Amino acid sequence: MAEPPPLREPAPVRHLARITDIALATLTLVFFIAVALAAGVHTPRQGTYPLALLLGALLLVRHRWPMTVLLLSIGGIFAYHLTGHWSPAGWIWPAAVAYFTVATTPRVRWVAAIGLAQLVYSAVDFRWALDTNPTRYVLHVAGEGLLLAILIAAGLAYAAAMRWRERLRETDSRARAAEERLRVSHEVHDIIAHTLAVVGVQLNVAADTLQEDPTAAAAALRLAKDVRNRAMTDLRSLVAVLRDNPADTAPQADLASLDTLIADARAAGLEVTLDEHGDRAAIPAVLAIALYRVVQESLANALKHAGASKAEVTIGYQPRSITVEITDDGRSAPGGAEATEGHGLAGMRERVSALGGALTAGPIAGGGFAVRADIPVAGSTA
Structure with a gap:
């Protein structure tokens, strides 16, 4: 997956930065003039106003040219003092914002050197006060x-705080990319497992009936081809997630495809019954995809690993939670031991856990295997 582009500041943040610059420019202008007038400057138009306007205007472009703004500010202050003007604001304060701005850049050493030079000159210029x-x-x-x-x-x-925030943003971006890759890997596993299970059964049927009943063999091959085509469509939409342009992705299979999934399992020889309670159309898309994949993986396991002949899918759609349970009459672990958790079961568990739910799986009394997932509906209240 391509590295995400650098995140641009949201428009409200950029507007706030511009407002801040204007406010700092206005304060610098007003305060410098106020201090000069309070100190007894009688002709502010000859030096005070122009310097105040220069210092304020420069702050409007301090982020674009920070060092230039600082040097021009210091040059204006020098010109102001060397032409016989004086202000209690001193040498450093009028350029305080410019100093701070450059100190946030990699040129902080230049800031220290320029400031030290200005301090030395200030000390020499003010040496007349030593005697009095x-x-x-x-x-x-x-x-x-x-x-x-x-x-x-x-x-x-x-x-330092901005660099730390940027690292946090980069870390969050990488984490989202890793989560997306993990989701895609789960989707690919589910699709391939289901497809191989159904296609494998149909190929066996075709091989067994090719001589005695060519019509049945052809029907089995057509079904295998249809399942394969649907799987390729799903895989193409998932692979598009890994491309630079995610707009090419197609909608993922969800509860609207549940009937097709059940029909595929029945065609593969598994007698499946579906029992739903509630309105499936009201289920959020993220939960619908998770439910579909849990049912798909469970039926694929029943076909491929358990050798089951019957399966029952029960789904309850409640306002605050969704419950799905898949039971089959296939082979369970000997002696009722816990089944080994493979990639499919682990993927289902992670998928359900990511949504705040819980998944249990294991053999049931009397033989067979059961998978149950309980997932809360986001935003619901207990």
Whole structure:
């Protein structure tokens, strides 16, 4: 099966990311202007407004060009300070979102180097405060350094969380693919087992009656051919699941094909009676396929392994659960011992268990074999 394509973020997630970028751009613009005005800037049009607009606009493309956004933001801040403007917002904070964004990328080392260079320049530029207020100078430099460290650490943590989420998504995708392969293998086994059982019986009939009753032999061969053709159709639809385009798959056999299955078993020499209680049309498709396969495998086992002459299929369709029981008069394990669980029985058990049900199988008193499956209807309440 081809590897699944990378999962694209759902549209609501993409819209939320765009809204977040707009909100961060707006906050950066408004807060930078507010701080500058509060600090006593008297001519904001000459530097404050243009820098605020630049910082905000750059954040709208921060995911597409994170390093470019960071470098342009820092360049704008340098130009702002070198032209004689000053703001208590400092050097790091105006580019905080840009620093965080680049820290989430593999270029985090560049972020640390650029931030350190900016801190050094900030410390040199603010050295005039050493003479008048050393405490203020230390708090300014230490605060800028701490903010830079927090932004880088937050970016690294966010990137790690995103990588972990992506690994979980990939693991889930691989698990779904493995489950699909397992389901297909069960379907293929059931189809082949049933087909070989019915076709084998009909070929024996044709071989035994070829000389004495050619008409009966021809009828047996035609039936074997019909069963084979239906099996090939089922197999082609299952093989399509393994292709890149699952739209080519055909509907799988379900309870609508149950009558044909019973007719095939009867034609193969097994006297089958079907007793149904309830409305089969109301059964969900997943449960219907599982029930069909349980009946198919059980009848195939009765024909191929047990040498049974009679079988009874009883299905009860209730609102909260479905019960199916198949009994036959074939050979059971000697001394009433448990029958060896082969691939067919194990596949039935796994199929029913995956739907939250339980399957039991074993010899019955007086001879014969019985398979019983109880499957809850999803969404029902007790």
